[in-house]
Amino acid sequence: MNIEFNRIYNMNCLEGMKYIPDNSIDLLLTDPPYMISQKNKRINRKNMRTEAYRREMDINLDFGEWDHFESEQEYEEFTKKWMTLTYNKLKNGGWFMVFFDKNKICLLEKIAKELGITSKTIFVWAKTNPTPHFRRMNFVSATEFIWMGVKGNTHMKNYQRQTEMYNYMLYPNKSTYGETGHPTEKPIEILKRIIKPTTVENDVVLDPFMGSGSTAIASIQLNRRFIGFEINKEYYNMAMQRVSKAISQTKLLYEVIEK
Ligand SMILES: C[S@@+](CC[C@H](N)C(=O)[O-])C[C@H]1O[C@@H](n2cnc3c(N)ncnc32)[C@H](O)[C@@H]1O
Numbered sequence: 001m002n003i004e005f006n007r008i009y010n011m012n013c014l015e016g017m018k019y020i021p022d023n024s025i026d027l028l029l030t031d032p033p034y035m036i037s038q039k040n041k042r043i044n045r046k047n048m049r050t051e052a053y054r055r056e057m058d059i060n061l062d063f064g065e066w067d068h069f070e071s072e073q074e075y076e077e078f079t080k081k082w083m084t085l086t087y088n089k090l091k092n093g094g095w096f097m098v099f100f101d102k103n104k105i106c107l108l109e110k111i112a113k114e115l116g117i118t119s120k121t122i123f124v125w126a127k128t129n130p131t132p133h134f135r136r137m138n139f140v141s142a143t144e145f146i147w148m149g150v151k152g153n154t155h156m157k158n159y160q161r162q163t164e165m166y167n168y169m170l171y172p173n174k175s176t177y178g179e180t181g182h183p184t185e186k187p188i189e190i191l192k193r194i195i196k197p198t199t200v201e202n203d204v205v206l207d208p209f210m211g212s213g214s215t216a217i218a219s220i221q222l223n224r225r226f227i228g229f230e231i232n233k234e235y236y237n238m239a240m241q242r243v244s245k246a247i248s249q250t251k252l253l254y255e256v257i258e259k
Pocket of ligand 1: 011012013014030031032033034066182184185186187208209210211212213214215229230231232235
């Protein structure tokens with residue numbers, strides 16, 4: 001099988017990534033399953049005591065089958081498999097960026113260390129409009145974390161102004177930016193912020209867990225190439241729709257600039 005650039009493949013990434021040549025990818029940016037789904041669990045907001053929190057729609061705490069694993073051991077083996085594959089595909093000096101559950105970051109660090117990835121930082125996405133904590137038993141969860149490391153340890157390719165290099169970014173949650181029905185769609189602006197300094201134009205970004213295609217859209221908008229995998233047909237179709245729209249918008253933009 002020949003893997004082409006600027007394509008998403010509707011297949012299991014553990015199979016598909018074998019066809020990517022080793023040391024050919026400039027950046028690994030991905031958002032794998034977190035194993036945090038609570039089977040069939042929803043929070044009903046119709047009868048909330050506080051009026052401001054009442055909504056017609058439930059909050060769904062089950063993202064889908066793809067986020068269910070039999071045991072922690074199975075999840076650890078799965079994580080080790082995809083991390084090892086992506087490590088082999090990355091060029092020396094390539095960055096490794098992974099959205100990950102805060103409670104499992106130690107697992108990611110452990111595997112990264114075994115593989116020889118240099119740990120760099122944890123980028124924080126701080127949500128400006130997080131979902132309120134209804135039961136008042138904890139702080140409101142308003143952050144998501146992107147673990148970052150590098151294969152080898154070289155200077156960053158495309159360092160930006162200091163203010164664009166802070167390792168956090170304030171951005172709203174999906175209720176504000178969401179374009180698709182994917183339950184864990186990530187904001188394009190956050191992805192662009194981290195792709196930009198670690199790559200240059202035409203570099204290749206790999207996302208083995210493409211979901212609704214956000215990494216592909218961010219790459220297109222920054223004129224980077226991408227390779228993606230998505231196992232679920234419905235999400236793959238969502239991603240393909242977004243990609244063709246983004247490509248035609250970019251073409252239009254270049255036509256206007258060239259005139
Ligand atoms: C957390 S979501 C990614 C969401 C994505 N960042 C977005 O913005 O839409 C993880 C995705 O990985 C897919 N997935 C899970 N296991 C997979 C596998 N082995 N190969 C390819 N895709 C897989 C799921 O179907 C899901 O859409």
